[in-house]
Amino acid sequence: MATITIIFIGSLLCLLTLWRRFTAKHKIPLGLKPLPGPKGYPIIGSVPDVPEKNGFVKFAEWGKEYGPIYQVNLAGHNHVWISSDQISKDLLAKKGAIYSDRPHIPALISDNRTSSQYLPLLSKNDGWTRQRKFANVIMRESEKALFHRYPELEAKRMLVELMDDPSRYNHALESFIARVTCRLAWGHSDASDELKQRARELLIGVSPTGALGNKLPFLMSLPDWLVPAKAWERRRAATERRFFEIMQGEVECDIKEKKAPSSWMKTFLENRSKWGFKYELEGAYAVGMHGIAGALTIAAPMQTFCLAMCFYPQYLPMLQEELDRVCGDRLPRSEDRPNLPFLRAIIRECIRWRPPVPTGIPHYLIQDDEYDGYHIPKGSVMHPLEWAIGRDPTMFPDPEAFNPLRWVKPEYPTYQEPLTQYPTIINCTQFGYGRRVCQGQGVADEDLLIGIGSIAWLFNIAQNPGDGDVTVPTVVSDPETVENVSLGINEKASISNEELNAGINSKKPTKEDIILSKYDYPGSYPTLDEKPTQTASGKSETKDKKAPKIDPTLDFTTLLIAKPLPFEFQLTIRDNERAQRIRNLFKEGVKNGDYKGGREYWGENQGKDKPLGWGKV
Incomplete structure (x- = not known):
């Protein structure tokens, strides 16, 4: 009875507040x-x-x-x-x-x-000012160091993952970004799965279509035991705080032992008094927030690239010609940027055509x-x-079409010179306006140049053939033996074409997949039984015949960051010698200790039903 009374009073207060707002006359x-x-x-x-x-x-x-x-x-x-x-x-x-x-x-x-926890979400106050100064320094220093070559290092692991199991391309692309971001933030990549989960949970918390508290704000004034969504958020915040604390402590130990790689946290700790932070873990949050901000958002344009190449295949050979001419038999690297205008045009058009934050x-x-x-x-x-x-027809003729030529041909309004600098995503509208411009855009620019460039350098991308056929992405080449090194990629002694063609269910899931498969959240990926499948006609179908058909290029998640939902396509190796070279480089990196597997921080089943751990997402 008491519960019913509390709910009734809370509902009444909510209605009264809304009524006052609605009836208030603004002069x-x-x-x-x-x-x-x-x-x-x-x-x-x-x-x-x-x-x-x-x-x-x-x-x-x-x-x-x-x-x-x-x-x-x-x-x-x-x-x-x-x-x-x-x-x-x-x-x-x-x-x-x-x-x-x-x-x-x-x-x-x-x-x-006012919490000084999340710089992009802060109002313009003292916390915002001091953290922005800190962000300017760490971004400038890492950019001068070519981001410590971390994107180039992780590109090799990403390509091996795509060769081994192309059906899990989304996982490979997101892991590539999360690993680079982890290295930038703390010097190591083994927290990448945890960083992705911290990003997922925070994204739910800040999205209007995510957490229930954003849809019904009055719930946040009620007790935790009465509002599971509020209890979930409290646990999320506590887990995030502890994670940031752990990561700061590990870098402190690395510095004492004189083995700390370059990272944003190292920069903070070596000049701790310089930044004027006001509470014990403000530095941990200042670094961790930049890690979270980059963990998933930068992967969205990479996923859009795969989507675009399936529906606008005429541009992939043009991109590959440029990469072959500039890079030859090696992967693209940072110094190639001035000589890769069409790659930069592809990246710029991905962000315009399907912006990661469309609102x-x-x-x-x-x-x-x-x-x-x-x-x-x-x-x-x-x-x-x-x-x-991004759809202003005066600036972008035929705005619904994916057309990277609009950035490199003089007849288009968006064309700029010199082509050694333009096109570029730096200072494009997607990174914000005025004093709220994203300070991590240089990281995004580097990750996308190396990530998308590496994929196009090694792979062909195409729609599945057939009318309504459900075919998993396959690597068309003679697969090589893969050492069972437990590096956070699929563990197989060897892979055959038959195994690759056996279907998605034959793939061995990671621990991350097993845990996440138990949960669902607004904008999450559909299960295998529900996933829309692409047909030759460009339509999208599901097993539920009553479900409306969705434009496959507009099948996006519903959270603040709009990511293309996974779809099925062909990923084929262009050149077996290149593929073998990448495998050899990766194995060499494994021996050198460059690639480590993921870690679990919260015990069995990632802390389910414990005070700290992964929440239902």
Whole structure:
């Protein structure tokens, strides 16, 4: 009875709060007019009109109807959507003094605006200032060191994983990014699985379509025992804190023993008093947050690359010709960047065509403002809508088509010279505006150049043949013997073509796969029985005949970072001699201790049902 009473009181308070927000009259100054936008419904606003799947498409459609800047009431909060790069610059960059805060994320236990835990989510305050200075230093130093060659080192392991089990390409690409990021953050790669899980859980916590606390904020004021979502977030935060503490402690020990590789944490610890951090673990969070930020987001354009090459195959031979001409029989490296304009064009177009954060990272307006005769009220959440900004037809003719030529041919508006520098993703709109520009864009640029370049250098990518056939990705070559070295890749004494063609279920899952297979979360990958399969006609089918067909190039996760869901395609080795060379380099690296397997931090089954460990995701 007491539980029912608490729920009733909580629901009543929620409704009362929403009603007050809805009925509150915001006075518009004389001579100005309100922004246009959909009217919505009482209390809930336009929430029912926004689909959970690919909601950014709906916001872009409203932009065509109401103009390049409009407002939407979402459950009592005013959201302003901007479909124009110029308007985004006029407001978010030129007026950064009032547009550089972040909105509150209700589902997080600690207030994201003031906790000094997550730099990208902080409001413009002292914590934001000191951590941004620290970020500038670690990014600049690692860039001057060519990111310590970590992407080039991990590219070899990624290619071996793709050769051994191409059906798990998503795992290989995400692991490549997570391992590079782990090395940059702490000097070692063995925490990559844990870093990916920390990123997954935080992504749920900050996504509007993820944690329940973001959909029903009043729940976060109730006791943990009454709200499992709140208890989940408290455990997530505690596990994350302990993980960051462990990683800092390990680098401290490495420094004492004079064996610490270059890392952001080493830079912090060797100048600990220089940064002015205010609480014991602020440095651990300052490093760990950059690790989390890069762990999954940078993999999304790599997955988009595979998608694009299946549906726009004419561009892969052009890319491979450039790589063969510049790199020859070796993998691409950092110094090749000026001579690889078409690779950079492919990367730039992947980010435009399917932006990793299609809704843009929101800003928060701290005082009333006006623009072009319109009144923008204080407290508005401002969204530079990347999906629409990258589809401006005056800047991007035929915007729905994947076309990297738009970046390297003079007849396109996006063409810039010199081609030794342009195209580039540095300072592109996807990395934000004004004072909130992402400081890790150099890392993303390097990872994508080496990662995508390496894949195209070794593999051909194509759709599966046949009409409606379900075929796993296969490596077309004589497979080589693989040493059973337990390095976080699939353990096989040898692989045959028959084994590769036997199907996904024949592949030995990793511990990460086994644990994650028990859980489901908004935007998670579908199970094998539910996974859409690509047909020759370009449609998507599932075993549920009643399910609507989905454009396979728009089958994305529903969280803040929109990642293409796994699909089936052919991955074939271009040259057996290259493949053997990569295997030999990888084996040599194994002997030198360059590649280590993943670690588990929380005991059996990653701490399930224990105070710390992996949460259901």
